[in-house]
Amino acid sequence: MTAPATTAPTRAPAATATGRARPPRRPSVGQVVTVVVLLVLGGLWVYPFVWLVSASLKTSPEIFGSGLSLMPETPVWENYARAWTEVGFGTYFVNTLVITVGTVLLVVVRSALAGYVLGRYDFIGKKLLIGIFLVTFFLPEGYTIIPITQLTDQLRLLNTHAGVILGLGAGGQIASTLLYAGYFRRLPKELEETARLDGAGHFTIFFRVMLPLAWPITATVVILTYLFAWNVYLLPLVFTLSEPDLRTLAVGMTVFMGERGTDWSGLAAGAVISLIPVIAVFVVLQRRFVDSIAGAVKQ
Amino acid sequence: MTTTHERTHPGRGWPRRLRKDWWIYLFLLPTVLGYGAYTVYPLLASWWFAFLDWPGFAAVGTFTGLENFERLLGDDLFWNAFRNSLVFLVIAVPLRVGLALLLAIVLNRKKTPFKGFFRTLFFLPVVTTGAIVGVVFTLVLDASGPVSLSLVWSGLIDSPANFAADAGTSLYAGIAVWVWKWLGITLIYWLAALQTIPQGVHEAAMIDGAGAWAEFRHVTMPLLVPFLVIITLIDTVAAFNVFDLMQTLTGGGPSFSSEVIEIFIFRTAFQATVPQLGYASAAAVLFGLLTVVLAVVQALGMRWARGRIGSS
């Protein structure tokens, strides 16, 4: 993945964001058509969410019975109370947070360290390492869940947050490592030489000089890993099966389906609860999100 | 390719280099350990399973060589799942990549209003858990759900339809929902790609009086080809990971009509009366091999196409 020459390596992805929207001069016919088409498409995209919110405020029979109507007869706020307390979405929320933060930290530290030496230094075994990365890159997720569980069990980490975090963050994530490697490779070598003259060791150079410089990549990795860890389903499901208190939101949602298959309104309320944080984070950090993912592609 | 800052001394021998570079290996240690334990080892282990006859509740399997693979080649349902996965791939990936490109072009234009709003809108499903999407669409797409009701109401279909539970449409319902869910992220890839095209190029084309299409065809598109390769590749890999969505939406049914390979594997390994672990693993391995072959073919095809565009 070579970046086109126009992308200056040291330029933060932020700088290449979408052009700022300027006040339109006078809407042309084409523009109106564009907006209409976009609105229709956008409607298609947003409808299921509107439906979900509406379902979360209805009674279960009403969900089936009211046809196209999205307005609940009287909003049933108890659905939310039920999802939060009885089913334990509150606990699930905290678990998801712990696991997400842990995974993000692990991935950032691990990939930055490896990316740094891979990007800037030559050493014995480097080609072999990169070769292994590439060969295993295309392995689809899910088929290896059995040995991973076996390993976690032998480490005595099944049904612990640490087990889930290791399972999510310790392997894979090659993209993050390569992102760091690509970025570090392009930093001028004078940076290290200056630091070394000041008497800094390898670790000081890395943590004090290099890692802070790589913040755009760190932002990208944090956001991509956050998206991944927040949504991941199979591994936390398997790792927390006999310890319901450790379930994540995604797992809790499906367990809810299993245990109370007919409580559709409670399910919808739970879904809304689990969506709010992600959507809030997205709306607030929208620019950052887009730039980060864009940055990843450009690399 | 790699800029080497540390001076290396090729003649001095390995032990010396290893000693000098100890800290490099220390930096690599977390990745090597983690990757070895959580990626490489499980991969090898799952390959080993593929050669075992391993019924569910036995503690260990017995080695049977290639028997699992032989049985797979004669298993209609394996090929059915393989076909479904391919159909999924061939329809869903171009749809996702193409639709996202069109949207990106529109959203990249300075004139388009509310760009941020629409971007957010299309990105919403990306951050939504697959299982929730599956459940919501099960209800939205069934015969008494809003889609069927509005189609009947508008006279487009005569009788209510269960899109996700009809053998003729279930796979396509899965494709549609998948594209719906993931379009947003591809859109952002494309927006990023479009932004790498220097503004000067557009302006030059404008001065030449080139129309929007001509500009796109001759100026923008050639610059986008490398991105097309990358984005298609990313989306293709993603199209093999549709388990949670398909399992919650259709469960592979009805009557295997939407059973993609991941569901086949899951069903064989975990849902059978007597689970066949070795057989399921063999299916995963065989499918993984076919995936790699496809990826290579695709990469070669792309290279070829690129060469042609470059030379024309």
Place this chain on the structure above:
Amino acid sequence: MGPHDRIPGARPGVAGAGRRTLSRRQLIGGTTAGALTAFLAACTGGGQMSQRSAAPGGSGGALQWWDQFRPLTKMLQNDLFTPYMQEHPGVKIERRQMDAPDLGQALQVGRRSNQMPDVHSMAGLGGVSPAALVSEGWFQPIGKLADFAGSPVGDLLYDGIHRFNGDIYSFPPFSGRWHDAVPWYNSAMLKQAGIDVEEEPGTWDKLREYARKVTTSMGGDAFGIVVPSKEPEYLAALVHRLAMTAGAPGPGAIDWKTGDYVYDSPEYVQAIEFLVSLQKDKVVHPASASMGPRDARARWAAGQAGIYLWGAWFVGGLLVDEPEAVERGVGVWHIPCPETTRNFVYNPPQPGTFWVSSQSKQAKTAAEVMLRMTTKEFQSKLASAMDQPPALVEVVQEADAHAAYKACVANFQDDVRIGPVPEVGNPAVWQVLAEMRDLHPNLGDIVQSVLTGSTTDIAGELKRYNDKVTAERDRAVQAVREEKGAEVDLKAWVFANWDPTKDYDQQAYAAR
């Protein structure tokens, strides 16, 4: 009965959780996960999980009791454990209720790390035969620790199901006389449609007519019947039951005179065609194809369908999740037959639910507690939970239960007979069943294809399946004979003295 079409709920050890086994397709967090973890546990060697799950039961201390019966939680505590602990001050019983899949995993891991509970059910173990686990040394006999043979359920104990090599290992707390195609109806809606609910439909045609009446009178707001078709297991069970009402032998689609499978018999074709005719009449809820059994119950409760065929647990479940639907009015009929002549529905003897681990050091206490479940008092409490009918069905009529539940259990006495089970006749049969691989498309898959319009060749599909399952059984028999030296052949499936109108009881096995 072959492993491919085990009637849901009739699996050993999952008896009380019939609806769970029915809804496996949909429940990604439920049974799929359970099967997955059962597998995982099979390859892992014990660990943290089981240590955190519970204190090891084998080391003295509290008696550990694991099961999956959520609706029975209160009752087990108040009516069984608490009284026993009061009478025996030294004894402490700790019960852990888990979902079937979780239970299955916890058991497998516990087994490998010597941390089994003293008493547990077999839910979540994927329908494995108790004989298989007994032969692997999972359990210890309880017959000598407490008098089960002389208990009220003594007559219900069978070799190969509860008794192995002469020792009693378990007992059935529930009755074997049940089926899962009971026509439950919304009495308010049917009355509104001008149907006299007191007049039972009796025949398939009459049921069809009722469904038509309801559909017409509701003018599109509700439909006559709901037939959830998302999960092949439900459809397979339904067609098995309907085919039996048309005269097919059972359980398990086997002609006991010859031992041959009869999936391709006219009765099975007829049963599927009956479902198709309902669909053609447009009296089936149009969203049926995307519903599982519990979804269908929710739709029925929401007033969208008049009639729904499901098990005895229907009312009990409604009372937990949709009590307003019970107040509105729910009634029950006998299962209808194609003609006015009544045929029987066949079920295997009810298997044991609770088993005592071979690692338990409190087996005596465990056996005594279990024996209490066979008393009239306890059985009567079981009836008021309105789950599976209790083993002593006579307590139901006096129990504090809904009238429809009582009627349903009474109808079972008329409609259901206990059929032969090859494992009882020849214990080696379980090895064959364990060897047989799942074949697809099976009965449930075929019915689903037909109802969702992807095939119309009912007879042809059934014939192909019948041939495949016959060949697979032949292969499995040969494999276990050659590889394991098991003494079993196809004669194990022949019960020439079977009388379709009678229970196949202990004497019948002896006289075979």
